[in-house]
Amino acid sequence: MFQKKSHDLVLGCNATTDMIHYKLGVTISFTNYIPAISASYSDSHSLKRKGRGPTRGKGTDDIVSAAGKISLEISKKLGRAIGNQQARLASECGYVVRSFAPLCYKRWIDIPYEEKNKLYDRVLAKFKLDLTVEHVHKCVNDTLARRYRDYRCRLKEKYFNGKTLDDAMKNCPTDIKQVDWDWLCQYWSTPEFQALSTRNLASHNCIKYNHCGGSKSFVACLQGKRSITKDNAQGEIKLYYETHYSQKKGWVNDEARIKYEKMLQIKEQPIPEGSEAPTELEIMQEVLGKSRGYIRGLGHGPKPASSHSAHLTSVDTESIALREQIQKQEQELLDMRAKISHFEALMHQFVSNQVGMSPQQAEPATMFSMPPPTDNI
Structure with missing residues (x-):
């Protein structure tokens, strides 16, 4: 039982007196029973906050359990999933890759079709998709390929970079088999991969500015605008503005601002008689330039029509x-x-x-x- 003599009650780092009186008038203290919490422990604990962690697909599982497979529309023109549930496809593909994709291959394209088919089946278990349709199959395959590349890139940055080969092989992530990790470490150490990494780094350094649009895909943002304006031919210039300008920080840099202003100037130019006004997509391509594999300013998804x-x-x-x-x-x-x-x-x-x-x-x-x-x- 508690002692019957009175003491101050200490809670945490504050010495406060909190007397408790029973109906009988007995005053007791918890000083000897509740230890004080030091400031150093509190500070160190706050610095070690646990992060969100990788997605495990629980939200998607809950929807599928409650209402069945999720219906998705894959836009043939945009090359991406659209609608309210479009982000779940990318999230689920990331989970499938991290949990089930084989790692002992140089690239996604090198994985045998039989292995890819198993990953397709896992995606189809939660989404209503017809992979016999060409643009639907391409969308799912491209999404898995990007998640495969991004996942291995994060593994390399966290567990391999800055270490010797032997130390890196000993630093195997807990969710990866040692034999798979050894293969990756040895592949990342080859002259072939080192040369590829150097070229990719040089290409990345050519990027003059990044967007500030967050994690939502450009295609999803663009589709949202078109659903509001009811105009499928508009929205690209406004999309560029919203993904390169922040209300708090302003433009990502001066060059992005200059390009946006140039787009507006071209759009506001008078149209010669007998000519058609250029679309916003055509204006964006004129200002930002054209690339062979993608349309600048629209991210992954729509592809340019080449000659x-x-x-x-x-x-x-x-x-x-x-x-x-x-x-x-x-x-x-x-x-x-x-x-x-x-x-x-x-x-x-x-x-x-x-x-x-x-x-x-x-x-x-x-x-x-x-x-x-x-x-x-």
Whole structure:
């Protein structure tokens, strides 16, 4: 039991007197029973706050358990998922890659199709998607490929960089098999990868400024604007503004501001008679320049239409027309052969009747080898 003499009650680092009186008038203290918390412990504890941690797909699992698979729309033009649940696809692909993707390959493209198929099936277990549709399959595959690359990049930065090969191999992450980690460490140490890393670093250093749009994809932001304005041809210039200008910090740098102002100038120019006004996408490409693999200012998703692809489209159209023509001629040839066969059968029957022979005894006759005349005719 507690002692019956009075003492000050110390809570944490503050010495405060807090007397407790029972109905009988007895005053007791908890000084000897509650230890004081030192300031140094409190400070060190606050510095070691636990982070959010990697996504485990729990939110997606809860939705699937409650309402079944999540329906997603994959835009053919934008090349990305759109709608309220579009971010869940990228999140789930990241979880699938971290948990189940094989690491002992140089690139995503080197992973055998059988292994990729297992990852596709895990995604399809939670989303209603038809991977037989080309642009849907490409969207899912590209999302998994980006998550695969990003995951290995984070592993390299956290557990490999700045260490010798032996030390790095001993620093294996807890969620990765040692044999897989050893393979990665050895691959990252090869001259082939070192040269690739140097080239990628040089390319990254050419970036003059970064966006400040947060984690939401540019395509999702753009689609949101179009749903508000009801205009599918507008929104790119406003998107550029919102992803490169912060209300608190201003423009990411002066060059981004100058490019935005130039876009506005081109948009406000008078349109010559008989000409069409350029779209915001065309204005953005004129100001930011064009790249072969993506549209600058729109991130991952929509791809530019190149002259090479246009040439291929023209060739494909001509090829399809030629195939259709050949198929038509082949069908006409088959019909002609059927008619010839029917005519030969009639000739065969006619000759048999004329010579008094049964059709089985008569020598087959064709329109190209008529029987010689006889005295009976």
